[in-house]
Amino acid sequence: MNLIRVQDLSFSYGDNQMILQGLNLEFTEQTTAIIGQNGAGKTTFVKLLKGLLTPSSGDIFINNINTKELTAAKLAKYIGLVFQNPNDQIFKSKVIDEVMFGPLNIGYSEKESKEYAIEALELVGLSGEVDRNPYDLSLSQRKMITVASVLAMQTNIIIFDEPTMGQDYEGKEKLKEIMRRLHHNGKLVISILHDMDFVAEVFERTIVFNRGRVLMDGDTRSVFSKVEMLKGAYLDQPFVTQVGKQLGFADTFLNVDELVEYAVSREIHN
Numbered sequence: 001m002n003l004i005r006v007q008d009l010s011f012s013y014g015d016n017q018m019i020l021q022g023l024n025l026e027f028t029e030q031t032t033a034i035i036g037q038n039g040a041g042k043t044t045f046v047k048l049l050k051g052l053l054t055p056s057s058g059d060i061f062i063n064n065i066n067t068k069e070l071t072a073a074k075l076a077k078y079i080g081l082v083f084q085n086p087n088d089q090i091f092k093s094k095v096i097d098e099v100m101f102g103p104l105n106i107g108y109s110e111k112e113s114k115e116y117a118i119e120a121l122e123l124v125g126l127s128g129e130v131d132r133n134p135y136d137l138s139l140s141q142r143k144m145i146t147v148a149s150v151l152a153m154q155t156n157i158i159i160f161d162e163p164t165m166g167q168d169y170e171g172k173e174k175l176k177e178i179m180r181r182l183h184h185n186g187k188l189v190i191s192i193l194h195d196m197d198f199v200a201e202v203f204e205r206t207i208v209f210n211r212g213r214v215l216m217d218g219d220t221r222s223v224f225s226k227v228e229m230l231k232g233a234y235l236d237q238p239f240v241t242q243v244g245k246q247l248g249f250a251d252t253f254l255n256v257d258e259l260v261e262y263a264v265s266r267e268i269h270n
C-alpha cells in the first residue's frame, strides 16, 4: 500500500526560480531518508507533503486522497512534521501543554491527549520535565519536545527535518531507537538528514535531492555504493563505508558490525 504518492510535482516560491521540478515519488512503509546539499529543496518538499505549501503544479496523494481536497487541519491527522528549528514549533510555557497541544487540536480528548503526551515524553526521555518551561531546557531537549509533540498526535506518517542537528551521541541513539520503534509499530518514517552515518544505520531507502530533482532513489546500500554520483551532489559516503573502501573491500558497509564481521571472516579464511 502506498501512503504517499507524488505526481509531477513542481514548486516555485513565486519568483522565477523553480525549487522542485517534476517529482514523481511513492512512499510505502520503508523508512526513508532524504539527503542532498543545502538548498536542494528538501525542506520545501516536506512542507508540501505536510500541506504547509501548495504545489505550483502536480499532485500529492495521501492514502489516495489528493491533498488539494484536504485542509491543513485534516492533513494533520495523517502527517506529523518535526521542524528543523524547535523555536519555530514551541509556543507554550509548559512542556506538558506544548506536547498536549497537537493531539487536542486534532480532536483527541483531554484525557487521551495527556496520556499520549506522557507516553511520548517518556519515549524521548523527558518525563521528568513535564512542568518545566521549554525555554529553560537545552536546545537538544527542546528538539526532543518537538519530537514528542508530533509523536503524541499518533499520526501514521512522521516526518523529521534534520532531527540529529544539535544532538549528542546519546540524543542520536535515542532518535534511532524512536525511529526504529515507530517503524516497528507500522508507521511511515521519513527524515531529512545531513548525517550520513545516521542514515546508513537507520534507513532502508535513501533519496538524493539535487537542485530540485531526484538524483538517486533506492535502497540505502546501493545509493551509498555510488561514490561518484554522491560526489556530484556534494555528499560523502558514511564514514564506515569509506573505511571499508580504504581497506580495499569491494562491499559497501553501512555499520561497524558489518565491517568487522566481514574483516574477521576474511582473516579466518586467509
Ligand SMILES: Nc1ncnc2c1ncn2[C@@H]1O[C@H](COP(=O)(O)OP(=O)(O)OP(=O)(O)O)[C@@H](O)[C@H]1O
Binding pocket: 013, 019, 036, 037, 038, 039, 040, 041, 042, 043, 044, 045
Ligand atoms: N520562503 C522562501 N521564500 C523564497 N525562497 C525560499 C524560501 N524558503 C526556501 N527558499 C529557497 O528555496 C531553495 C530550497 O530551500 P530548502 O530549504 O527547501 O532546501 P533544503 O534542501 O531543505 O536546504 P537545507 O539543507 O539548507 O535545509 C533555496 O534556494 C532557498 O533559498
